[in-house]
Amino acid sequence: MLEQFTSPLGDFFLAHIIWVYVFLGIIFAIGILQNLISALQLPAAYSEMRRHTQAEDSETTWQLLISEEVMPISILVPAYNEAETIVANLRSMLFLQFPNIEILVANDGSTDDTLNVLIEAFDLRPVARAHELTVPHAPVRGVYGSPAYPQLLVIDKENGGCKADAVNAALNFSRHPLYCVVDADSLLEPESLLRCVRPFMEEPEQMVAVGGTIRVLNGCTVKNGRITKIDLPKKFLPLVQTMEYIRAFLMARLAWSHWGMLSIVSGAFGIFRRDLSMKVGGWSSDTIGEDYDFIVKLHRYLSEQNIDYKMRYVPEPVCWTEAPESLKVLRTQRTRWQRGALEVAAKNKDMFFNPRYGRFGMVAMPNNLLVDVIGPIAEFIGYLAFPFLFFLGVLDQAFLLAFLAIFFIFGTFISVSTLILEELELARSPRARDLLKLGLVALIENFGYRQLNSWWRIVGWWQFLRKVEGWGEMPRLGTSEKKAG
Template structure:
């Protein structure tokens, strides 16, 4: 067999592997889209406002500690705190953890909320960097500021757990804000499920382009930045379609660190947040899944689409690259740390379905997809038969990369009326169709860099510029 024939056979074999992979991915996403559509159809019939009002008394016995890790968050921390103080929830405390900020985060909070130093006994259940001072607001006694030596986000969250006095805690990023009913709604699965729910997460939406006053969204609207709009589309697909479907079968592995609630007892049982990974939020969820399976406990980890957390998205390629590299590195590290769970029947659907999905589709997907893009280019030089094959593969890429995004937008508009303006909806749909041609290839490259960072055990978070969620901010 001559060399050109061998090369041609190998090239054809690679093409069929890519084709089978893309068909498997499309099948997975189609299944999740169908599950999300059915679930949202059921929930659309519920009267959420009446349900909220009826739940207040019901959950009065479950107070919550809200932990806000803050490192150099002077631009957004006030809006964050104002949104938390406005929460419709019977009993909660707010702990802002100043993780050794080198900007004016501490001074801004102390001055704005009239904070005074207090003495407080802290139960050191998790090992952390030392606390330097604790302040309490004269205006809002349930608001505390804890200043500590810098140790990273996971360490700051662990400090918050040590200081907290309630059985559940909610973690929220310092640059994010909550709707007034968000905490109420994210706690409802914990109280209403027949099984014990030990963790819940809500939807995270991008607030760039919205008008924010005193920590509340007062006017909605799409931002002018195309790169931010593409992230809005991504978030819709990830939260509304992906996590909702996985949650239905207790297989969700990622609850956004920007907004999630946990049982403190169970988090302490697994040793709190892991500090040697850049993806501490996913790592905690996977640890909890492993623990409940090892102990043969019938517990649930739930994603619920109703509670909304508004966050600030990167508005430039440099910061977006840093964010996506970090996220993918965290995914790689968590899967590696819990590799014994993969394909292990002991861990049920999580081990047999969820972890393989995250391994082959979410983690390795960028590498395989980039190979697919390169393959299509090479097909142009391999003859007419390969050009047809490249066309088929390209259509699958468009279906996967753009049409599912468009479907998520329409699903969001149908179920939640998030973008009632026809021009906004039209703009989202049109931009989603361009995703596969420029935005997705860029994110694939950045996510591949995250895999490289994980392999090299690089522990650098990188910095992202924060502008703050404020009036007319884009």
């Protein structure tokens, strides 16, 4: 494997060649293990999708809509500086196909015109509303209702510094046994709640959380809070994020749902049991990864109480959300995600390889350790070390090509396989050229974009070590009434 060279650096690495190979072997093994897990996820995701799409054909959405067994849902909408999109998005929620809902907006001390546009659009007036004080949140400044929309309630509160604080405020005011958390910039498909609530009807005693698919809204045509035409983004950044979302939801989460070890239900669209949420103290404000933290908190509580439970990911309910279109905003989002994952890992380190928490503690949490904690560092080092040592002559071409195959070719294979899985079962891409376009993105993202994301995750690691707090600025594009790029 060694070649002849005279570089001083090369001489140094040659003198320590055993340790160099041990180090590279560890990096290589981590990459192989991550790819092996991805390979196992594909058949699991396919099996789960086939099982549930076939089962749902036996009962129509209309039968669910008129059923007296459908459990009522509270939709909780945390909002911070959402004046651009919130009115149209709330109008779409008010006309969702569901027999019994209430919508609670928690205005989390917005500094823009969010509260005023809501008051004007829905003719809001101050109201008195009995509520619990079970879970903590920042003080409430006022509560508003609408004579025209009795199912709508707006809670104006002081800024709590995080999304979890706004969710907790709305949770205290909610009245239904189930609640759905939806981001204020997101659009739900009309049938999404009906499809997502079905697992609770099938297994009311065991089901505790259900998540649906998040898709990128950019590129779609929206009118009056409804998507009138589905299309792919025209700009590269939201387009490559479309591929990321498909891969994350239709492979990873579907597979872990199949294995009964779901680690996260997206905070942009998930349904949960209110009673359990109150028992675990609501959503935690001490981590930026509040959705991940909340699911781990549920696993911990239910395992420690020896309660039999289930969580599910349902692929068909879709929530459409805006994706960042600038590198600056995307960087803020990804460093925050990494920081949140590390905070949750540190907070729950006693659950790793702990049989007390069953399969979740023995398998799912170690996987999260690999993917969220170790993986970013190993991948970034690999990107730097393997080419560097090749140019010094320490590694031969065959070893470098093996590394590239693991981190590039296999990644493309996983992405393309996920696209095929989606098209076979859901047929979400209306045109063949869209599939070809996404397939090309699955290839291109490995050359530059993936490395940039790896660097952002390292930045997130550094921010975690420095105890950086806060969400950072996430400006909205205002795509509610136009076609986004």
